[in-house]
Amino acid sequence: MSEVDFVTLVHKSTKRDYVQRVVEVDKAVVAEKAIEFGRDYWDGDRLSGYGGYRYDGRWRKVADAMVAHYGLKPSDRILDVGAGKGFLLHDFTEAVPGITVDGIDISAYAVENAKPEVKSRLRVGDAKTLPYPDRSFDFVVSINTLHNLYINDLFAAIREIERVSKNGNSHITVEAYRNEREKVNLMYWQLTCRAFHTPQEWEWIFKTCGYRGDWGFIYFE
Template structure:
C-alpha cells in the first residue's frame, strides 16, 4: 500500500538544483558522500546534509507512524538506515516501552547518534540483516534503499520481508516525469537506483515485498 509520511518533511528544505551541478564539483562531492563519514553528515552542504542535528522535525513523522501502525509498548521496531537515530528517539519518547533497534552502514552516524538511543544502534548492511526471522513488529527504511545497487537492493527487500512480521514501511527517491528525473540526478550524491514509480513497484513485486511504501520527488 502506498502511504506517505514523509513529503511534508521533505518539502521543508529548499533546493537549488542548478547550483548543485554548476557551482560544485559533483563527482568529488559524491566520492566524499559515499564514505558516509563527517562530510556526508556534518560537512559542507555541497556534499550532503551540511549538519545533521536533532531539531525535532522527525516528531510529526513518528506520530503518523505510531497512529497508522497502532504502535504500543512492547512492540519491536527496526529502522534500516537509521542514521543518528532521531526517528527511533521520537518513537521511543512517544511510546515508552517500545523496543527499538537501528542499523546503519555509517560508523560516524552511530558514534554521533542521539545519546538516548545510541545503545540500540549498530553498524551493518541492509542486504544482510543480523536479526532473526519475523523478529520485528514493524520494519522501517526511510531514504536508504535507493543508495543500493540492484543486487543489494533485491537482497535488502527480501531481508526486510524475512525479519519483519506484517507491518513494514519504506521510502525511496523516485520520479514521475522528466523534470523530476533531472532534478533527482542534479541533487543526489549517493543514489544508485534511479527508477520511476512503476519500476519501483515492479521491483517490490519481484522480491515479494508486501509492505507499505512511499516516494520522494524532487519537484
C-alpha cells in the same frame, strides 16, 4: 501492501537549489566522498551532504503518523534500516514510551554520533544482510536508504526487510521521479543514489522481491 506517504512534509521543509549543486563544485568528486557516509556527508558542507545533520524534532510528526497508522504499542519492537543518527528512533520512543527500538546503518560515523538516548540501540551493518532472526520485529521502517544500493543489493535488502518483519508489517520510502523535470532535479541533487526508478518500476521491484509492506516516494519537484 500499498502506497502511504509519511515523509513529504519533512522533505518539503528543506529548500533546495538544484543547479547550485552541479555548478559550484565538481559533483563527481563530492559524490565520491559522500558515498563514504562519513563526516563530510553528515556534518560537512551542504554541497557535500546534509550540511550538519542535527536533531530538530522534525521526525516526530512522522513517528506519530506511523504509530497511529500501524497501531504500534509499548510492547512492540521496531527496526530502522538506515537509521542514521537515530533521530526517528528517538521520536518513536517519545511517541510510544516503553517501545523497543533498534537501528542499523552502514555509517560508523552516524552511529558514533547518534542521539545519545538511542545510541546504544544502533549498530553498524549492511541492509542486505540484516543480523536479526526471522520475524524479529513488529514493525520495520526504512526511509531514504534503499535507493543508495545497486540493484542486486537492493533486491537483497528488500527481502531482508520482509524476512525480519512480522507479517510483512513494514514501510519503505525511497526517491523516485514521475517526469523528466523530477528526474533531472533528482540527478542534480543526489549524491549517493544508485537506483533511479519511476513509482511503477519501484512497485514492480517490491512485488518481485515478495515484499508485503507499504511504501512511499519522495519527489524533487
